[in-house]
Amino acid sequence: MNIALLPGDGIGPEVIAQAVKVIQAVAKKFGHTIHFETAPVGAAAIDLTGDPYPESTHAVCLRADAVLFGAIGDPKYDNDPKAKVRPEQGLLAMRKKLGLFANVRPTFTFPSLVHKSPLKLDRVDGVDFVFFRELTGGIYFGEPRGRNEQGTKAFDTNVYTKEEITRLARMGFEAAQKRRKLLTCVDKANVLATSRLWRETVQELAPEYPDVKVEYEFVDAVAMRLIQWPKAYDVLITENLFGDILTDEASVISGSMGLMPSASLGTENKLFEPIHGSYPQAAGKDIANPLGTILSAAMMFDYAFDLKDEAAAISDVVNRSLSEGIVTEDIADGAKAYKTSEVGDWLAENL
């Protein structure tokens, strides 16, 4: 197996380093040979080449069986709205060029963390839903975008084609068939033309999946119900921007942004990434939670290599680390907090 490693910026290299320890432990336990190839992306790539997603990094991704990505982003760009080249352009270019149109973001609870949730136990215990976020279309990519000549007006464009909606929606329907058979289409069809195309397309597809119950909800109401009664959901499909925002919100249910994994899937390529960003305040401090990246590696064994036992072994050791309190400060809740690297070491030793 060839895995491309794209650590990126901020805490990216620290959390990727822990995932590598765990992947190596899995390889040893199950007798696999794994080759890693590392390439720069984001601000790190701008510093080296001027380009946040250089051709050389794209080539590394193309020749890999799967890509494991950390995070990009740097305050020097966040605080300079006029910067011409930005790390985030690299992330978007990477997703577009690799054709990663579906970002699968599961939300589930961990038995040993539910009682620490800021939400009531009966609301979060047993939550298990998954977002299928469209990842290569919508307002993050639409043209035209920019400013007028005076710089006094700015605009972005939200664009969706029926084909983009269909391929994402089909993945959602198929996932729902294998789960609790409930699909929620999240949109803003009362206002947006793009959302009305989403709703119409999903309505047309629904008869092909008669065993799946389809519900249509407006994004603002979902933002509320997701916290109020998260067990109401099974599979949610939505556009790029809405999925980005709602999944950060959903991380509160699990307990921390640092816990949330994802798989970014296309027809040719597969990339695995935590949902969080580069968390610059924690960079270099060895305090970030590596579990989102490590659970993304578990998704990699499942989705990219169809190695379910290996994926289960990672999930299992993560659960054991949580119940034994081998956790970083974001979920320590006043108890002893372990370093990022200590959590990685413990997982690799106990896998």
Ligand SMILES: NC(=O)C1=CN([C@@H]2O[C@H](COP(=O)(O)OP(=O)(O)OC[C@H]3O[C@@H](n4cnc5c(N)ncnc54)[C@H](O)[C@@H]3O)[C@@H](O)[C@H]2O)C=CC1
């Ligand atoms: N996929 C990516 O590479 C993403 C990159 N970004 C970039 O990251 C930079 C920082 O953006 P923010 O909005 O602050 O988002 P962020 O996700 O980096 O951090 C938001 C908050 O989530 C928590 N958090 C995130 N990761 C964590 C971890 N591993 N362990 C424990 N707590 C964690 C922290 O409380 C943090 O303050 C920006 O430059 C942004 O553009 C943001 C989101 C995604």
Ligand SMILES: CC(C)CC(=O)C(=O)O
């Ligand atoms: C640059 C953003 C689109 C990244 C992000 O927030 C995400 O993919 O979750």
Ligand SMILES: [Mg+2]
């Ligand atoms: Mg996000």
